[in-house]
Amino acid sequence: MTPFSYERAADAADAVRRAAGPAAKYLGGGTNLVDLMRETIERPQRLVDVTGLSAEIAENADGGLVIGAAARNTAVAEDRLVRRRYPVLARAILAGASAQIRNMATVGGNILQRTRCIYFYDDEGSRCNKREPGQGCDAIGGFNRNHAILGASPSCIATHPSDMAVALVALDARVQLRGAGGERSVALAELYRPPGDRPDLETVLQPGELITEISLPAAPLAARSDYRKVRDRASYAFALVSVAAALSVDDGRVSDVRLAFGGVAHRPWRAWKAEAALRGARAEAGAFAAAAEAELAAAEPLKDNAFKVDLLRRTMIAALEQLAGDRA
Numbered sequence: 001m002t003p004f005s006y007e008r009a010a011d012a013a014d015a016v017r018r019a020a021g022p023a024a025k026y027l028g029g030g031t032n033l034v035d036l037m038r039e040t041i042e043r044p045q046r047l048v049d050v051t052g053l054s055a056e057i058a059e060n061a062d063g064g065l066v067i068g069a070a071a072r073n074t075a076v077a078e079d080r081l082v083r084r085r086y087p088v089l090a091r092a093i094l095a096g097a098s099a100q101i102r103n104m105a106t107v108g109g110n111i112l113q114r115t116r117c118i119y120f121y122d123d124e125g126s127r128c129n130k131r132e133p134g135q136g137c138d139a140i141g142g143f144n145r146n147h148a149i150l151g152a153s154p155s156c157i158a159t160h161p162s163d164m165a166v167a168l169v170a171l172d173a174r175v176q177l178r179g180a181g182g183e184r185s186v187a188l189a190e191l192y193r194p195p196g197d198r199p200d201l202e203t204v205l206q207p208g209e210l211i212t213e214i215s216l217p218a219a220p221l222a223a224r225s226d227y228r229k230v231r232d233r234a235s236y237a238f239a240l241v242s243v244a245a246a247l248s249v250d251d252g253r254v255s256d257v258r259l260a261f262g263g264v265a266h267r268p269w270r271a272w273k274a275e276a277a278l279r280g281a282r283a284e285a286g287a288f289a290a291a292a293e294a295e296l297a298a299a300e301p302l303k304d305n306a307f308k309v310d311l312l313r314r315t316m317i318a319a320l321e322q323l324a325g326d327r328a
C-alpha cells in the first residue's frame with residue numbers, strides 16, 4: 001500500500017476544502033477504496049473521511065426523500081419510508097454484498113464503487129484502459145462472461161457493479177454535488193460517463209467534487225416495485241444481470257413504468273426504449289416480450305456472454321409479470 005495521510009471532515013465545506021489539490025480521495029466505508037489501495041490500483045496520498053457528514057434520511061417538501069450520502073447501506077434498506085415507498089431500493093441494497101459490508105458501506109461510496117472486471121484488478125499481468133489509459137483491454141479478447149452487452153466501447157467492456165445504483169436510476173434519483181465552484185445537482189443517470197475512449201473517466205464529477213445527498217422524487221408507482229438479481233451464487237455475488245422495475249396498470253394497460261438494468265453495461269442502464277414500448281400497452285407477457293426486444297435490439301454480446309441477452313429478457317419479463325400480477 002502506498003503511504004497516505006488520513007483526515008476526518010467536520011462538514012461538507014470542510015471536506016471540500018481538505019480534498020482540494022491533487023491525490024486526495026474521499027473515504028466512505030472504505031469497503032471498495034481500501035481494497036483498491038491494498039492492490040495499489042488506487043494510490044491516493046490523502047484520505048478525507050466523509051462518514052461524519054449527513055446520513056439523514058428525510059422526506060422533502062415534494063413528498064420525495066432526501067438521503068445523506070454518508071447514510072449506511074443498511075440504514076437505507078431498513079428505513080420505513082424507503083421500504084414503503086421505494087421497495088425496489090431496499091431490495092436492491094439487500095441483494096448486494098453481505099450484512100457486514102452493508103453496515104459499513106455508504107450511499108456515496110456505493111454508487112461510486114469501481115468495476116469488478118478481473119483484468120482491472122490484475123495490475124501486474126493484464127492490460128487495462130481503465131487503470132492505464134491507452135494500454136489496451138485484455139478483457140475484449142479474454143474471458144468476458146461477466147462483461148457488458150450494452151453501451152460498451154472498443155476501449156472498455158466493463159460493467160458497473162452497484163445494485164443500489166440500478167434502483168436509484170430507475171427511480172430518477174438526483175445527486176447533489178458540492179465542489180470548489182459551488183453546488184449543483186445532476187441526474188444520477190447522467191453522473192456516469194459512457195466508456196468511450198477514456199474509460200478511466202467514469203463520472204462527470206470534477207476533481208474534489210463531493211456527493212452530499214441523493215434525492216428521490218415522489219413516485220406513487222414505486223410503492224409496488226421490485227429488484228431481481230441473477231447471479232452465480234445466492235448471496236455474496238455481483239449481478240450477471242439485474243432488473244429494477246416499477247409498474248402501474250390501469251384497466252389492464254400500462255399507465256406508467258420504470259425499468260433499469262444492472263450487470264450489463266458500464267453504467268446502470270435505464271431501459272428507455274422498453275419503457276416507451278410499454279406505456280399504453282396491455283400489461284401482459286406479449287407486450288413485455290416486445291418491450292424487451294425493443295431495448296435489447298442494441299445488445300452486442302461478446303464471446304462468453306451471449307447468454308446475458310436471453311437471461312436479461314427473461315428476468316425483465318418475469319419482473320413485470322409479477323408486478324402486473326400483484327395488481328390483479
Ligand SMILES: Cc1cc2nc3c(=O)[nH]c(=O)nc-3n(C[C@H](O)[C@H](O)[C@H](O)COP(=O)(O)OP(=O)(O)OC[C@H]3O[C@@H](n4cnc5c(N)ncnc54)[C@H](O)[C@@H]3O)c2cc1C
Nearest residue numbers: 028029030031032033096097105106108109110162163211
Ligand atoms: C466481497 C464484496 C462483495 C460485494 N458485493 C456487492 C454486490 O453484490 N452488490 C453491490 O452493489 N456491491 C457489492 N459490493 C461493493 C460494496 O457495496 C461497495 O464496496 C460499497 O458500497 C462501497 O461503499 P463505501 O462507502 O465502502 O465506499 P468507499 O470504498 O469508501 O468509496 C468508494 C469510492 O467512492 C468515493 N466516495 C465515497 N463517498 C463519496 C462522496 N460522498 N462523494 C464523492 N466520492 C465519494 C471514494 O473516494 C471511492 O472512490 C461488494 C463488496 C465486497 C468487498
Ligand code: SF4
Nearest residue numbers: 117128129137156157
Ligand atoms: S473491460 Fe475495462 S476495466 Fe476491464 S480490462 Fe478492459 S478496459 Fe480494463
